[in-house]
Amino acid sequence: MSTPTQPAAKTGSLPTIRRLPAYLQVLLEYQSTGMENISTTHIANALELDQVQVRKDLSVTGVTGRPRIGYSVQQLVESIQRYLGWNMTSDAVLVGVGHLGTALLGYRAFEKHGLRIVAAFDGDETIVGRSIHGIPVLPMSSFDATVRRLEVKIGILTVPSPAAHEVAQLLVSAGIKGIWNFTSVALQLPKGIAVQNEDLSTGLAVLCRKLMNL
Amino acid sequence: MSTPTQPAAKTGSLPTIRRLPAYLQVLLEYQSTGMENISTTHIANALELDQVQVRKDLSVTGVTGRPRIGYSVQQLVESIQRYLGWNMTSDAVLVGVGHLGTALLGYRAFEKHGLRIVAAFDGDETIVGRSIHGIPVLPMSSFDATVRRLEVKIGILTVPSPAAHEVAQLLVSAGIKGIWNFTSVALQLPKGIAVQNEDLSTGLAVLCRKLMNL
DNA sequence: TAGATTGTTAATCGATTAACAATC
DNA sequence: TAGATTGTTAATCGATTAACAATC
Secondary structure, three states, X not given: OOOOXXXXXXXXXXXXXXXXXXXXXXXXXXXXXXXXXXXXXXXHHHHOOOHHHHHHHHHOOOOOOEOOOEEEHXXXXXXXXXXXXXXXXXXXXXXOOOHHHHHHHOOOHHHHOOEEEEEEEEOOOOOOOOEEOOEEEEEHHHHHXXXXXXXXXXXXXXOOHHHHHHHHHHHHHOOOOEEEEOOOOOOOOOOOOEEEXXXXXXXXXXXXXXXXXX | OOOOOOOOOOOOOHHXXXXXXXXXXXXXXXXXXXXXXXXXXXXHHHHOOOHHHHHHHHXXXXXXXXXXXXXXXXXXXXXXXXXXXXXXXXXXXXXXXOHHXXXXXXXXXXXXXXXXXXXXXXXXXXXXXXXXXXXXXXXXXXXXXXXXXXXXXXXXXXXXXXXXXXXXHHHHHOOOOEEEEOOOOOOOOOOOOEEEEOOHHHHHHHHHHHXXXX
């Protein structure tokens, strides 16, 4: 039995989870100043949020602060990373090496979030065999065997929309448990598969409405 | 005075706005079947949402349906597009022609959302002067004059994080009113500037938590 | 007509905000 | 000590869900 150094993490609402990476970003930058402690007031100001909300959000990770002192930056960073599973490395595969896929393959920041793309796949034979940012592009025919062999659980879907559904089925049947979906297609998948839709039109819609309300 | 053919659009909550593009996607696909009307039950099933919520969401655009018949697909499409400002074309500029910037320059779907990227800018002189997917890459030195001359109001920020703040100031001083921010930096901007953060780590965090709760 | 579907009003649920006690 | 900050409990606010009337 382990000795718990801090309370267990709670569930946390979706809005809370979405704010945590921003806190982490602020903390990592703050860390470079050499300060050991930080107050929620400071974090709240940097992100234009309410300090009570920041405190409540942070509490879901199980971390605690000290009155008058604030929170240990180091502890906060580790606590958020653990809560998001970013303290350990997860392997992922990417399918669809178009413009967006290529961009994601070169996105170094994923490493900081514990995500390692171990292989990319594409149906276009002219790019199969290449290596993009050190990641090999393999043929779709080797998808199932490779994913099973490496026991990859995360799939990044960057194929053209018409292929989205078919490829998603392929991911699931190869044992992928979480799909990061960059297509604009609403995937119909069995229970037990986590999907995160990253359709750009969502963000554009919000921006357009914000602009209309200025 | 114009004769209103439908009630005025309401404000609409953020979650509602975020769901509208998905409705539009379903509608555009449904349109190709040739059916003229669609029920909220149908839309709800396609997106795994509640039909009452779909109806409430659609009502913010001012559109109305007919009992027993449903909604006119054509009317719905136009109503959502009008609500999001996607019925007219808005010009935008993109700053930072790295991997992600290049991917966005090639993203044809923006046209369907009324967004036209008229110019890209980069500090790297080796790529300045090129044309990517028909969009010219111009030097940063011409940024201010070009944006003012073309009266561009939307800026897409795809520069490396360390440059984010400085470039954002440049956008604002050139008259940009809305910033689509793909960096992980929380921009501090004056009132009256709309910002939409599109940091990928937010989505990754949600996916990771979903995976942990399977 | 009967039944399917819309649209509105009320109830519930959940997240944010406010108030305040605890404490270093 | 006094004051700044945490952390919890209560109040408010807003979004979702339920109930039901309206109607083609």
